[in-house]
Amino acid sequence: xxxxxxxxxxxxxxxxxxxxxxxxxxxxxxxxxxxxxxxxxxxxxxxxxxxxxxxxxxxxxxxxxxxxxxxxxxxxxxxxxxxxxxxxxxxxxxxxxxxxxxxxxxxxxxxxxxxxxxxxxxxxxxxxxxxxxxxxxxxxxxxxxxxxxxxxxxxxxxxxxxxxxxxxxxxxxxxxxxxxxxxxx
Amino acid sequence: xxxxxxxxxxxxxxxxxxxxxxxxxxxxxxxxxxxxxxxxxxxxxxxxxxxxxxxxxxxxxxxxxxxxxxxxxxxxxxxxxxxxxxxxxxxxxxxxxxxxxxxxxxxxxxxxxxxxxxxxxxxxxxxxxxxxxxxxxxxxxxxxxxxxxxxxxxxxxxxxxxxxxxxxxxxxxxxxxxxxxxxxxxxxxxxxxxx
Numbered sequence: 001x002x003x004x005x006x007x008x009x010x011x012x013x014x015x016x017x018x019x020x021x022x023x024x025x026x027x028x029x030x031x032x033x034x035x036x037x038x039x040x041x042x043x044x045x046x047x048x049x050x051x052x053x054x055x056x057x058x059x060x061x062x063x064x065x066x067x068x069x070x071x072x073x074x075x076x077x078x079x080x081x082x083x084x085x086x087x088x089x090x091x092x093x094x095x096x097x098x099x100x101x102x103x104x105x106x107x108x109x110x111x112x113x114x115x116x117x118x119x120x121x122x123x124x125x126x127x128x129x130x131x132x133x134x135x136x137x138x139x140x141x142x143x144x145x146x147x148x149x150x151x152x153x154x155x156x157x158x159x160x161x162x163x164x165x166x167x168x169x170x171x172x173x174x175x176x177x178x179x180x181x182x183x184x185x
Numbered sequence: 186x187x188x189x190x191x192x193x194x195x196x197x198x199x200x201x202x203x204x205x206x207x208x209x210x211x212x213x214x215x216x217x218x219x220x221x222x223x224x225x226x227x228x229x230x231x232x233x234x235x236x237x238x239x240x241x242x243x244x245x246x247x248x249x250x251x252x253x254x255x256x257x258x259x260x261x262x263x264x265x266x267x268x269x270x271x272x273x274x275x276x277x278x279x280x281x282x283x284x285x286x287x288x289x290x291x292x293x294x295x296x297x298x299x300x301x302x303x304x305x306x307x308x309x310x311x312x313x314x315x316x317x318x319x320x321x322x323x324x325x326x327x328x329x330x331x332x333x334x335x336x337x338x339x340x341x342x343x344x345x346x347x348x349x350x351x352x353x354x355x356x357x358x359x360x361x362x363x364x365x366x367x368x369x370x371x372x373x374x375x376x377x378x379x380x
Contacts, residue, residue: 032249055249057278059242060270067239067268068246071211074231074368075250076376097236097243101364 008050017175018043020150021108025080028157031055032072032079034065040110040176041082062087066094070103078161081107085129085170086122095136098166105138105166106156116178130170138166144175191325194288194350198259199224200330201286201337206255208337209247209375213240213260215295217288221259222360228374232360232367238268241285245275248283248342251375255282255337262289262303262347269312275343276317284337284344285313289323290352298352313345320345 012019022044025033033048034057035041048056059065065081072079088109098105112119113126133140139159143152149171156167198220202210210230212218217240218232231247233239244258265287275283291304303309314320324330324346333346361367372378 032246034246055278057245057249057274060273063238064242064268064271064274067236067242067271068274070239071231071243071246071248072250073246074243074371074375075209075247076372077246077250079246094236094239097233097239097364100235101368103368 009047012047016043017146017149019047021153022047024150024154024157026051026053028154028161029078030080030157031077032057032069033082034059034068034079035082036062036065036084036087038082038084038110039179040084040171041108044108045082062090063094065107066091066097066105069105070097070101073103078104078157079106080157081105082110083107084110085112085126088129088132088168089125092132092136095138095166099137102164103166104160104164106160106169107138107167108153108169108171110171110176111173112179113173115173116180117173118178118180118182126173133168136166138168140168140170142170142172144172146175149175192327192330192348192350194220194290195223195355196327197288197330197348197350200327201257201259201334204334205229206338209251209254209256211240211244211247211256211258213237213258213264215261215264216354217260217264218360219355219358220288223355223358226360228370230360231371234362234364237264238271240264241268241275242271244283244285245271245278245280248280249278252280252282254375255284255340256280257284257286257337259286259288261294262287262291262301262309263293265309266302266307272313272316272318272345276313279317279343281340281342283342284346285318286333286345287347288350289347290350292352294352294354309347310345318343318345324348 069079113122240260248256
């Protein structure tokens with residue numbers, strides 16, 4: 001596959017973990033990137049949209065993405081889903097597709113409701129996210145350290161597509177940076 | 186209230202699949218899956234037995250991966266209503282090779298024929314059209330089904346069609362429920378490789 005850089009964006013920065021994730025996705029021939037946006041994913045989303053080798057598809061709800069990537073893989077395309085932790089709850093029954101059909105699946109999840117969260121409405125689902133994923137049959141990798149993100153995503157892709165397994169990578173709120181709309185109070 | 190349902194679901198699906206050529210099919214759980222099996226099992230049918238709401242978005246992912254082959258997502262009104270948001274996603278992506286066909290009997294047929302929202306006037310064709318899909322007018326005659334069958338192979342999607350079918354259950358024709366088998370044989374048939 002060609003490794004042409006998208007022209008509309010600056011060159012990727014190898015020291016930025018978000019750009020490193022993008023390069024890993026390219027190296028693993030990821031063709032479809034589906035997402036419900038999160039600010040923590042925005043740089044990666046922009047890069048995927050600018051990449052002529054990728055379909056970047058915005059969803060109306062995360063459960064669509066589980067079905068979408070199942071269809072993509074049936075047609076020979078590898079994909080990943082980007083979402084935030086609140087979206088995991090929307091996916092629970094749809095995750096049965098993955099186990100019933102033994103399908104590979106990778107999702108990169110930005111965490112809310114943990115490290116210094118200002119919004120209590122995010123806390124319940126954020127705290128339930130790892131267990132909800134495990135109960136749904138997915139393998140869960142968690143990353144706190146920026147230097148470990150790319151290798152964790154790469155490991156997840158190998159586990160998923162070599163072994164037909166569902167894998168979630170949790171990008172912790174400490175890694176992403178806490179969100180605060182309260183004026184810093 | 187829309188036109189009263191009248192077409193025979195098995196005859197309609199058999200007509201859509203009679204000359205399928207390289208058509209790839211995703212069927213929604215329940216009667217749509219049985220209808221596709223009754224029309225003749227084929228490894229290029231991916232039958233859903235659960236994951237309600239998955240038929241349309243799964244067909245979209247497949248259509249983007251296989252742009253040179255026509256893809257048909259066929260499902261019931263209840264299953265479509267659970268995944269309505271996917272029509273907006275499909276309209277935005279606009280794959281020319283995708284068609285979504287809803288067999289609309291205005292009822293949840295598997296669970297005792299409770300009325301769906303289409304029985305109360307929800308208009309799936311208008312919704313799909315408003316999402317940017319190329320929606321044909323609601324189909325109430327077999328001639329419309331025959332015209333639709335030809336359009337499945339003509340590009341020009343994303344196509345949407347609701348076929349008004351008669352209430353009542355047809356004999357259950359059950360394909361394999363083994364999802365791993367269904368996905369492996371589909372990949373082998375379409376990609377020529379065992380996963």
